Amino acid sequence: MEDNETFRDKPNNLDETGKSRKIIAKQPKGKWYLRRTYFAWFCILFLIIAPLIHINGNPFMLFDVVNRKFSLFGNLFFAQDTFILALIMLVIVVFIVLFTVIYGRLFCGWACPQTLFLEMIYRRIEYLFDGNGRNNSKKNQEKKYKALRLIGKHASFILVSFLITNVFIMWFTGADKLIKIMTSPISENQLGFMFMAGISLFYYFVYAFLREQICTFFCPYGRLQGVLLDSKSISVIYDYKRGEPRGGRNEGDCIDCGQCIAVCPTGIDIKNGSQFECINCTACIDECNIVMQKIKKPGNLIRFDSYHGIETGNHSIANARTYAYSAVLLILVFILGFTVSKRSSIDVSINRMPGTMCQEVDSVTVSNIYIVKIINKTNKQKHIAIKLMDLQQGKLEFTSDISTLDAEVSTQSVLMIKLPKQILKGHTTDLKIGVFEENELITVNTINFIGAQN
Ligand code: SF4
Ligand code: SF4
Incomplete structure (x- = not known):
């Protein structure tokens, strides 16, 4: 790792004057990206379908905050079910803590809606109009098409933002109400349509301009990493023992080609060690594996592992803290199941x-x-x-x-x-x-x- 720790002085997506710096990442390619794509589309489909399907006449998922009515897996809960709702929140918090302690920020790169929509939809639209960084086909296009590409890209962004807004609203109003709003004249629902337009513009701004800044500056979960992770937490990590000293074929395995940085959506250098900007998306694993294949070295110089694993060669994720959190989680899930089963209709x-x-x-x-x-x-x-x-x-x-x-x-x-x-x-x-x-x-x-x- 670098002795120079200046990379810790400021987030990578800010320049020397404190202004945000646009990060243009190359499209990832490899087995982890493929796995992530399948999983992401499963999650996106779940987000779209969950409020649409019904079980026993109730939506599979609904968070109707205005009417204080919630449906979880087809079970209706009301504001009076505060004990159960508080218990569900507690189980979720303990689960997040336990999951983070063991698997680090895996949720961010694989299941967070921000990453899902950004990486699987918005960035793919961008690759379509601007190229994916793997070939120069779009860059070589005539300049007169540049404006058209820009308009096409942003029009697509706005359309997708509107569709995502509808999915978002559906989780809070239910599909039936949303269809009613959409099929009624605008004059009958001016406030609703203004709200919809406001959220769509907000999403457009987030996905077209803010992007990774949401993960690095705004997301509280990202900030929690510092206190939740320990040396045994699993995360995307560079094997500095194998890679260093980097730079040449006769030294460590890392040839300092910079490809792991080029593909990183938050623009960081994973070789500097664990950083709060890393969302564990695995793009750098794939990219480094391509490099390793080219120079005929074993793969996984960057991989899922822990500092403890790299230092000692022991890759077990079991430790006292993992057992303690798992026990607490099991007890809470048991209490939750018992309470829900005993709940009167x-x-x-x-x-x-x-x-x-x-x-x-x-x-x-x-x-x-x-x-x-x-x-x-x-x-x-x-x-x-x-x-x-x-x-x-x-x-x-x-x-x-x-x-x-x-x-x-x-x-x-x-x-x-x-x-x-x-x-x-x-x-x-x-x-x-x-x-x-x-x-x-x-x-x-x-x-x-x-x-x-x-
Ligand atoms: S892609 Fe691999 S070889 Fe290239 S700089 Fe990153 S870690 Fe080193
Ligand atoms: S360092 Fe690697 S895993 Fe972390 S965000 Fe960048 S590309 Fe993804």
């Missing part, structure tokens, strides 16, 4: 009406007033009955009919419970209220009933 909360205590109805009866809130978390109409589980002598009176619940709606009613004084068990009595659907008990709520002892 109807959510009922019964709370005392604020400011009320008990009322004497007559000389032998006491009443308490409650607010009942019920949410039907399914996409089917439900018919329910609410009954006292014990103290059968009591009476429940609702101010509105809540026995029929439409799909995915919440409703509420005022509930008055009347109990004979002689059955009360002191100042407060615990009451169990059962919610039945077609005579099947689906949930039980325990509430306090306040009343004077007989």
Whole structure:
């Protein structure tokens, strides 16, 4: 590695004056690029299809933040499912930490939507209009076509940005709402169309101009690498033991040809060691392997490995931290699975009406007033009955009919419970209220009933 560490003074995509420097990377070529292409298209198709397909009548994926309704793998969740949603967030965070500790920034190069769309769509459009850096065919074209190529490229960028915006909106509104917006006249949905145009322009700006700056300057996950990675984390790494001293056929295997830099989408030199700009895209692995093949040296001078692996030759990814994170993740996934499986399809909360205590109805009866809130978390109409589980002598009176619940709606009613004084068990009595659907008990709520002892 270089003794001169000036490359750490500033990000590679800034010049000496602090202005951004455009990085024009050569198109990668090789087995890792092919694998990445297949995986990327699988991810892109998932992003497009997930909100479109339905399971049990629910979208496979939906994050309807406005209506506080979420669908994960066809299971509907509402704002009231805060515990489950918080648990899901916790599992995701632990998974990201665990995954990063073991595999470094692999997610960035292989599954992050920023990289997927940039590398697989926008850059390929650019290769089409400007050439891919592997041949000079486009550069040799007549100058008069330059303007046309520029217009064609940016028009394609804008069109793709608009399509990506539609996919993005679909994840938050659902496909049906998006189709409704798209098929209605603009005058009926001016705000929606303005929002759509704003997001499309934002994506165009990001993918046409900002590009790798999102990964190096804006992305918080990239910044986390410094604290999450250790010497045993797997990442794209240059085998300095084999490569150095570089520069000639009789020294180390690296001939300092610079091809690994030419192909890097963030423009860094991986030979300088681990850098926060590296998104683990593997382009430099492929490119160096082409060079190694040409000079008849073994491949994988740059490869997936760890510093520990290069130093000791031990390539195992197992260590105490990996085991600890895996155990925590397994426990969380188990709790999550258990909680989801026990989750009721109807959510009922019964709370005392604020400011009320008990009322004497007559000389032998006491009443308490409650607010009942019920949410039907399914996409089917439900018919329910609410009954006292014990103290059968009591009476429940609702101010509105809540026995029929439409799909995915919440409703509420005022509930008055009347109990004979002689059955009360002191100042407060615990009451169990059962919610039945077609005579099947689906949930039980325990509430306090306040009343004077007989
Ligand atoms: S491509 Fe390989 S040989 Fe060429 S500079 Fe990079 S590491 Fe060295
Ligand atoms: S250093 Fe290699 S793996 Fe890292 S971003 Fe550049 S080309 Fe991709």
